[in-house]
Every structure is written in C-alpha cells, then in structure tokens.
Amino acid sequence: MLSERTAPTGDLAIEAHNLGKRFSLFNHPKDRLKQLLWGRYKQYSRDFWALQEVSFDIRRGEVVGLVGRNGAGKSTLLQMVCGTLTPTTGTLAVRGRVAALLELGAGFSPDFSGLENVYMNAAILGLSRAQVDERLDSILAFADIGQFIHQPVKTYSSGMFVRLAFAVATSVEPDILVIDEALSVGDGAFARKSFDRIMALKENGATILFCSHAMYHVQALCSRALWLEGGKMRMWDAAAKVTTAYETSLVMDAAPAIDALPTTVHAQPPEAATPEAAFDAQAQANGMAVRKAPDGTAVITGIEARADGVAGRELAIHSAQTTVELQMWFASDPTLPCPSAIVAIAHANGVVVASAGSVNDSIALTRAEDGTGSATLTLPHLPLLQGDYLVTVILACERGLHPYEIVERAVTLRVVQTGLEQGLVTLPHQWSSHPGHRTPA
Numbered sequence: 001m002l003s004e005r006t007a008p009t010g011d012l013a014i015e016a017h018n019l020g021k022r023f024s025l026f027n028h029p030k031d032r033l034k035q036l037l038w039g040r041y042k043q044y045s046r047d048f049w050a051l052q053e054v055s056f057d058i059r060r061g062e063v064v065g066l067v068g069r070n071g072a073g074k075s076t077l078l079q080m081v082c083g084t085l086t087p088t089t090g091t092l093a094v095r096g097r098v099a100a101l102l103e104l105g106a107g108f109s110p111d112f113s114g115l116e117n118v119y120m121n122a123a124i125l126g127l128s129r130a131q132v133d134e135r136l137d138s139i140l141a142f143a144d145i146g147q148f149i150h151q152p153v154k155t156y157s158s159g160m161f162v163r164l165a166f167a168v169a170t171s172v173e174p175d176i177l178v179i180d181e182a183l184s185v186g187d188g189a190f191a192r193k194s195f196d197r198i199m200a201l202k203e204n205g206a207t208i209l210f211c212s213h214a215m216y217h218v219q220a221l222c223s224r225a226l227w228l229e230g231g232k233m234r235m236w237d238a239a240a241k242v243t244t245a246y247e248t249s250l251v252m253d254a255a256p257a258i259d260a261l262p263t264t265v266h267a268q269p270p271e272a273a274t275p276e277a278a279f280d281a282q283a284q285a286n287g288m289a290v291r292k293a294p295d296g297t298a299v300i301t302g303i304e305a306r307a308d309g310v311a312g313r314e315l316a317i318h319s320a321q322t323t324v325e326l327q328m329w330f331a332s333d334p335t336l337p338c339p340s341a342i343v344a345i346a347h348a349n350g351v352v353v354a355s356a357g358s359v360n361d362s363i364a365l366t367r368a369e370d371g372t373g374s375a376t377l378t379l380p381h382l383p384l385l386q387g388d389y390l391v392t393v394i395l396a397c398e399r400g401l402h403p404y405e406i407v408e409r410a411v412t413l414r415v416v417q418t419g420l421e422q423g424l425v426t427l428p429h430q431w432s433s434h435p436g437h438r439t440p441a
C-alpha cells in the first residue's frame with residue numbers, strides 16, 4: 001500500500017498531533033444494521049478508543065521503532081500513517097511517498113497471474129505502466145519465482161506469494177517505509193535478501209517506522225522509539241532508553257520477557273532449528289557438515305554444551321564454580337560474509353538474564369573454504385544462582401541483525417548453590433570494614 005500524501009518538503013517526514021482512533025464495538029453483527037436504522041433513538045454500539053492523545057514527529061531519514069504489548073495500538077497507528085485508517089481526533093501530516101509492508105499481498109487478485117498482479121499492484125502503489133516496464137526485470141529477479149509468474153497467484157505457495165508482494169512493494173523507492181513486525185520476510189536466502197533490501201532503503205535515507213517485539217532490532221536500528229500502552233503514549237525517547245524501560249516493565253509484570261528477545265524473531269520460523277534437529281545433526285556426524293547450507297543462507301549443523309568438559313543437553317552447574325562451554329557448528333554459503341553467533345540465557349520463568357553476541361564483542365568467526373565452521377562461547381565459573389535456565393543459540397548475519405536460524409531451549413542449565421544468595425546472578429563484589437565512628441570527610 002502506498003500513498004503520496006504531501007510532497008516531502010522540510011525536515012519532518014511525519015507529524016502527529018493529538019491523534020486518536022475510536023472504534024464502535026457491536027455485541028452482535030445485526031446491531032450494526034440496527035445502529036444504522038435506529039441509531040438516532042438508541043445506541044447499539046459502544047465506543048472503544050484504540051489510540052488516544054498520541055503526538056510525535058519524525059525527521060526525514062530517521063528510523064523509529066514502535067513497541068508495546070499486544071493490543072497497544074501499534075497497528076492502528078501504522079495504518080493511519082499509511083492512510084488506510086483515518087484518525088478520529090487530531091492531525092497527522094505524512095510527507096512523501098509511503099510504502100507499507102503491512103499485509104503483504106493483501107491487494108493481490110487470486111485469479112490473475114503474478115505478472116498481471118505486479119502491474120495492478122504497482123499501479124495502486126503509484127507507478128505508471130512505463131515505470132513498471134522499466135522495473136519489471138528487477139522485480140522479477142528479486143521475487144525469483146521463475147515461470148510461475150505466468151500462473152494465477154492462487155496456485156502460489158505462501159512463500160512465492162510473499163516474495164512477489166515484497167518485491168513489488170519495495171520496488172517503488174519510498175520516502176517513508178512502514179513495517180509491521182517482520183523486518184525480513186520469506187525464508188532462507190529470501191529472508192536475508194529482504195532484510196538487506198530494507199537496510200539499503202535505510203542507507204539511502206528512507207524514513208522508517210517499524211513495529212517490533214525484538215528489542216535488539218529496535219536498539220540496533222532506531223534512533224528513537226515510541227512505547228504505546230493501552231492506546232496511549234507511555235514513552236517517546238532515545239531507542240535504548242525506551243527498550244530498557246519497556247523490558248523492565250515486562251519483567252516487573254512477570255510477563256514472559258522472552259518475547260522481547262532475539263529468541264523470538266518472528267520473521268523466520270526456525271523450521272529445522274529444533275534442539276532435536278540440531279542435536280541429531282550433531283550426533284550423526286560429530287557435528288560436522290551434516291546439513292548443507294542452501295545458497296544465500298546459513299544453517300546450524302550442531303550444538304554441544306559442556307559443563308567442566310562434560311557434554312549434555314541438561315547440565316548440572318555449581319553456581320560460580322562450573323565453567324560452561326557452548327559450541328555451535330554451522331554451514332554457510334561461502335559467497336556470503338561469514339555469519340555471527342549469539343547466545344541468550346533466560347531463567348525458566350522467561351526473564352532474560354544475559355546474552356552475548358560475537359558481533360557485539362568484535363569477534364569475527366572463522367570458517368573453512370566450504371563455509372563450515374564453529375563458534376564456542378566460554379562462560380567461566382558461571383555466576384548464575386540456583387534455578388533452571390534455558391539457552392537459546394542463534395546463527396545470524398555478519399552484522400548480527402538478521403537471524404538465519406534460532407534454536408530455542410537448546411540447552412538447560414540446572415544450577416545449584418551452597419550459599420544463601422538471592423536473585424539470578426552473583427555480581428562481582430567486595431566488602432571492606434573499619435573500626436570506629438564515622439569521621440567527617
């Protein structure tokens with residue numbers, strides 16, 4: 001969906017002032033008709049405010065993240081920016097050509113061929129026939145669905161459908177890109193390609209507004225973030241501040257904060273990435289080269305966890321004594337840059353305790369010419385306190401942003417302790433003591 005609301009002039013791409021959106025809720029479908037006929041005499045609906053008093057402005061070229069729990073009003077706001085919903089109160093100025101990656105392919109007609117849909121969809125997005133002719137080769141090359149382009153789209157797999165829709169939606173160089181949740185779409189090589197395309201649009205100066213449950217994406221890509229709660233603005237500030245406050249609130253409410261972690265990047269369901277698959281692969285050939293990475297992507301071929309050298313999927317750990325090693329084997333397309341590794345540890349109640357990423361630690365992984373290699377994270381004298389902890393292992397792109405594969409709950413750490421310390425970790429600490437009264441400084 002694309003709309004060109006006003007010319008992209010001035011410094012501000014989006015200006016929202018006191019935005020509100022009210023929906024009418026009906027208890028029964030027929031109440032809708034009654035409201036139409038007799039609404040003057042009796043109220044058959046009740047009002048529900050999905051958004052209230054939302055004000056912000058976004059500079060041109062800025063990348064802004066939108067965070068909040070389910071039902072907070074994020075999609076409602078994105079739809080207003082795209083022009084598919086109109087505000088009930090307030091004003092919204094959107095300057096420039098907007099491309100939305102919201103419901104990809106929603107405008108496709110099932111009985112028409114892919115090619116016909118490209119023309120129809122691109123026209124809706126504001127491209128003339130000549131402009132589509134000019135871009136057609138690159139759209140088709142990007143979607144990479146071969147001869148299927150001449151078949152009705154109702155015969156497409158969901159992957160093909162999304163690839164074509166994404167290729168069309170991003171073929172118009174937008175001034176403003178609005179993305180709901182998925183920063184990359186499709187699977188395997190296409191997921192990486194689509195992520196790279198969004199990054200290229202960002203580097204070319206597009207203003208991006210995206211909503212995500214992956215806080216590391218918001219922190220890594222955005223300068224500012226808006227936190228919505230119950231339809232109202234809870235916080236609008238530097239991305240790092242907002243994500244920290246938001247994550248803290250999730251933990252405080254004992255909601256499973258794992259939702260906010262790299263472990264739940266929804267962009268790419270980790271098909272083969274169950275612990276079983278990874279461990280089976282590992283078992284079959286000592287972790288080496290069992291799964292071959294398809295072109296344009298990378299896969300985890302094995303995971304092994306060791307507690308003081310003893311391997312297992314469930315490790316018994318003595319708090320602050322046992323040294324844990326987590327090793328991940330991978331196979332990657334050798335023509336791609338070498339991938340990176342991320343490990344996250346969450347308490348069994350869902351609270352994320354810690355994570356480490358090779359990119360963040362400025363460590364470049366190494367691999368053989370055929371693209372295979374391994375990465376080992378060593379955690380000396382693991383300072384976790386008593387409890388069960390789950391380890392998630394992620395193989396990501398060279399920037400540590402696009403996950404190729406995620407293995408949730410790859411390893412369980414069962415920690416026992418002898419002392420009476422409370423909490424999740426022991427912090428490095430020291431005590432000192434002196435005799436006598438307090439003396440003025």
Ligand SMILES: Nc1ncnc2c1ncn2[C@@H]1O[C@H](COP(=O)(O)OP(=O)(O)OP(=O)(O)O)[C@@H](O)[C@H]1O
Pocket residue numbers: 023024025048049050068069070071072073074075076077
């Ligand atoms: N057309 C509609 N009619 C009535 N209520 C609606 C409509 N669209 C959204 N809502 C309600 O508005 C509230 C905000 O919804 P919205 O989809 O914007 O939330 P969200 O933050 O995007 O949630 P999620 O993360 O689950 O996508 C929800 O309570 C939702 O049920």
